[in-house]
Amino acid sequence: MFGNIGDMMKQAQKMQAKMAEVQEKLTTLEVEGSAGGGIVKATADGEGTIKGITIDSSLLDPQEVEVLEDLLIAAIHDAQMKAKEKAAEEMGKVTGGLKLPGGMKLPF
Numbered sequence: 001m002f003g004n005i006g007d008m009m010k011q012a013q014k015m016q017a018k019m020a021e022v023q024e025k026l027t028t029l030e031v032e033g034s035a036g037g038g039i040v041k042a043t044a045d046g047e048g049t050i051k052g053i054t055i056d057s058s059l060l061d062p063q064e065v066e067v068l069e070d071l072l073i074a075a076i077h078d079a080q081m082k083a084k085e086k087a088a089e090e091m092g093k094v095t096g097g098l099k100l101p102g103g104m105k106l107p108f
Contacts, residue, residue, distance in 0.1 A: 018094040026087055033078025040071040044079035046087050 026046030034041045039056035053075070059068045 015094060019091070022090045022094055026083075026090060029083075029086060029090075031079055031082040031086055033075045033080070033082055035071040035074035035078060036067075040068070040075040042072070042075040042079040044076075044083045046083050046090070048080040048083040048087075050076055050079065 029046035030043055030051065031046070032041055032043050036059075039059060041054040042050055043052040043054075044050050053072065055068065055072075059071070
């Protein structure tokens with residue numbers, strides 16, 4: 001009986017190590033979100049932190065400030081959603097598709 005618990009602990013430790021690897025990978029991963037057909041782009045890491053913004057010069061007209069603001073929000077949201085999807089994909093590789101309850105992260 002105790003042998004099974006020992007095996008389970010070893011498996012948990014392996015999963016914990018793999019999760020740490022994935023979390024490290026996510027900080028170096030880059031995804032790009034865009035809006036307005038690509039005239040505004042946002043780059044984020046795998047955790048959804050925005051790392052850069054690119055704006056086409058055609059939007060630098062003072063008359064277009066509201067459009068630019070809306071496109072920035074859309075591009076940032078797109079990048080963050082892609083980061084979230086990529087993070088879920090990478091974590092799924094480690095957990096074998098096991099869904100953790102909301103807010104729960106490994107290691108515990």
